[in-house]
Amino acid sequence: MKKKETIPRERNLTIRQELMHLLAGQCLSVSLLSREIRLSEKEIYSHLEQMQRTGILNITPARCTGCGYLFAKRNRLKKPGKCPQCKGTHIEQPLFSIATGR
Numbered sequence: 477m478k479k480k481e482t483i484p485r486e487r488n489l490t491i492r493q494e495l496m497h498l499l500a501g502q503c504l505s506v507s508l509l510s511r512e513i514r515l516s517e518k519e520i521y522s523h524l525e526q527m528q529r530t531g532i533l534n535i536t537p538a539r540c541t542g543c544g545y546l547f548a549k550r551n552r553l554k555k556p557g558k559c560p561q562c563k564g565t566h567i568e569q570p571l572f573s574i575a576t577g578r
């Protein structure tokens with residue numbers, strides 16, 4: 477088994493750049509980002525959370541497919557497990573994009 481290495485700073489920067497590139501002008505889900513960048517969803521979320529703190533992240537909130545409830549006020553990025561309105565569990569994933577300010 478390979479020795480576990482700490483992730484170098486450059487790799488982090490590259491991931492951020494990849495994320496920025498992928499999210500510029502389109503809304504993507506974390507599962508898709510995870511496949512594109514080949515990182516676990518957990519890691520993608522941690523990058524997105526940092527981007528959210530810097531204010532460049534646009535979030536299309538998760539939505540319940542059962543009743544249409546929007547999880548708009550949710551601060552956490554992860555997909556909610558259950559709808560508070562109809563208790564349904566068919567929730568659309570939130571989508572992310574970045575603000576390309578000019």
Ligand SMILES: [Zn+2]
Pocket residue numbers: 540541542543544545559560561562563564
């Ligand atoms: Zn619902």
